[in-house]
Amino acid sequence: MNMGILIPAITFMYIIIINNLYSNVIKSAIDFLTQESYSAQLYIANYIKKDNKTDVETNFLNKAPLINTFLSNKLNFRIQTYDKNGNILADSVMNSVNLYDEDITNSLRGDKAYVVKNIDGNIYVLFSSPIYLKDRTLGCVRYIYPVDSGQKIIKNMFIIMGIIASISVLISWLLSNLFSENIAGPIKKLKVISQKVASGKYDSKIEIKSGDEIEDLAETFNVMSESIRASIESLKKEKQKQKDFLDNVTHEFKTPLTAIIGYSELIPRLQDKEDIDESLAYIKEEGERLLRLVEELLDMSKLDKTEFNVDRNNNNLNEVIEETLNIIQLRLNKYDIEIIKDLFDVKIFIDRDKTKQVILNVLDNAIKYSECTSIIIKMEDKENAIILSVIDNGIGIEEQYLHKIFEPIYRVSKENSKSENGNGLGLSICKEIMKKQDGNIEIYSEIKKYTSVKIIFKK
Ligand SMILES: Nc1ncnc2c1ncn2[C@@H]1O[C@H](COP(=O)(O)OP(=O)(O)OP(=O)(O)O)[C@@H](O)[C@H]1O
Numbered sequence: 366m367n368m369g370i371l372i373p374a375i376t377f378m379y380i381i382i383i384n385n386l387y388s389n390v391i392k393s394a395i396d397f398l399t400q401e402s403y404s405a406q407l408y409i410a411n412y413i414k415k416d417n418k419t420d421v422e423t424n425f426l427n428k429a430p431l432i433n434t435f436l437s438n439k440l441n442f443r444i445q446t447y448d449k450n451g452n453i454l455a456d457s458v459m460n461s462v463n464l465y466d467e468d469i470t471n472s473l474r475g476d477k478a479y480v481v482k483n484i485d486g487n488i489y490v491l492f493s494s495p496i497y498l499k500d501r502t503l504g505c506v507r508y509i510y511p512v513d514s515g516q517k518i519i520k521n522m523f524i525i526m527g528i529i530a531s532i533s534v535l536i537s538w539l540l541s542n543l544f545s546e547n548i549a550g551p552i553k554k555l556k557v558i559s560q561k562v563a564s565g566k567y568d569s570k571i572e573i574k575s576g577d578e579i580e581d582l583a584e585t586f587n588v589m590s591e592s593i594r595a596s597i598e599s600l601k602k603e604k605q606k607q608k609d610f611l612d613n614v615t616h617e618f619k620t621p622l623t624a625i626i627g628y629s630e631l632i633p634r635l636q637d638k639e640d641i642d643e644s645l646a647y648i649k650e651e652g653e654r655l656l657r658l659v660e661e662l663l664d665m666s667k668l669d670k671t672e673f674n675v676d677r678n679n680n681n682l683n684e685v686i687e688e689t690l691n692i693i694q695l696r697l698n699k700y701d702i703e704i705i706k707d708l709f710d711v712k713i714f715i716d717r718d719k720t721k722q723v724i725l726n727v728l729d730n731a732i733k734y735s736e737c738t739s740i741i742i743k744m745e746d747k748e749n750a751i752i753l754s755v756i757d758n759g760i761g762i763e764e765q766y767l768h769k770i771f772e773p774i775y776r777v778s779k780e781n782s783k784s785e786n787g788n789g790l791g792l793s794i795c796k797e798i799m800k801k802q803d804g805n806i807e808i809y810s811e812i813k814k815y816t817s818v819k820i821i822f823k824k
């Protein structure tokens with residue numbers, strides 16, 4: 366755009382200057398010739414007057430060659446003399462084209478006249494001045510004045526201006542390039558970074574130190590992408606929280622459902638009325654627990670909470686273990702797994718339902734994965750803790766996987782002999798529950814020998 370304005374402007378100036386120069390050169394040539402024509406008129410009039418015997422006109426005709434030679438010698442350029450009818454009387458350059466033009470006709474009417482002509486690439490002023498005596502026009506003297514010095518000046522000027530114009534166009538081009546690069550550079554950077562942000566790389570930052578509005582814009586952009594990054598991060602966290610919550614909920618539902626299914630399968634095999642009543646009571650209890658869970662879930666949804674609380678009371682751990690064993694009794698029978706118990710009554714401060722959930726998952730894992738024939742369940746009374754160990758004599762877990770199985774969704778082997786599949790969530794949820802009850806859960810194993818899960822309750 367700069368060039369589009371600059372080049373026509375320079376060309377316009379160029380034409381005006383050259384035109385002006387040209388008119389000045391022509392004007393000064395005319396001034397000079399006008400001056401010369403006055404002294405020529407005086408000289409010729411005096412010269413003709415000297416001879417008063419002959420008629421003035423004949424005298425002029427006779428003396429024309431002499432006058433012409435005198436003038437051309439004096440002025441050093443081509444001079445012509447014409448009679449009053451426009452016939453040439455003398456020419457300082459012999460045998461040349463006489464270049465007749467309207468300046469002659471005009472001057473013979475009594476006025477000085479000129480034309481400017483380009484002859485073979487050179488500019489000439491053809492200036493004719495009438496010669497008169499006693500109010501009679503005798504003819505005219507014509508000056509063929511080359512404006513070569515002026516032409517040279519115009520030519521030089523033409524070249525110099527051409528050079529100056531080209532240099533200014535070049536400088537202006539360089540400057541506008543530099544200037545536009547100064548503006549376009551940061552904008553290009555902005556474009557690249559905004560594309561990155563658009564494709565999800567929210568930590569991309571722009572560094573522009575131009576000290577102007579573009580720098581402000583870049584800073585605003587950085588603030589914007591940072592706040593997008595933070596929002597996305599919190600959305601991801603929120604999503605993860607909701608996923609964890611859903612995992613916990615489904616796992617928690619598993620315990621009462623497993624119990625209900627277990628007892629309903631057991632009842633048809635029972636003979637004794639007391640045993641049947643007991644099983645029905647368990648089904649009712651577990652059904653009520655399910656209902657409590659659903660209510661708790663509804664409350665949590667109302668309060669926008671995504672975490673279960675542990676509800677701790679004094680409970681006899683032995684009873685909790687027995688209830689849990691009852692739930693899976695049928696499966697233990699089905700796979701011929703012998704349970705060896707070493708338990709005692711002890712009251713500890715725990716969430717009954719959640720503790721059942723932990724023990725059930727540990728026993729469930731031993732049945733599903735270990736291919737064991739017996740499970741030892743024993744309690745130890747330590748100084749600060751009651752330790753419940755569940756030890757199977759199964760396939761064991763390789764040492765490299767031992768710490769990993771507490772991670773959510775981690776499963777050592779996707780296949781198991783019992784064709785019962787898990788989600789890999791159990792142990793990570795157990796760890797969470799035990800931590801919330803100030804306890805812990807640890808796992809020890811030796812391949813092809815045993816797996817021992819220690820559930821630690823703080824006293
Ligand atoms: N006693 C065990 N013997 C052999 N492998 C075990 C034993 N206990 C756990 N594992 C391995 O640890 C993995 C993780 O167990 P976890 O209870 O966390 O998940 P899961 O039982 O697969 O699924 P979920 O409990 O959610 O139904 C199991 O998939 C299994 O590979």
Ligand SMILES: [Mg+2]
Nearest residue numbers: 726730787791
């Ligand atoms: Mg499990």
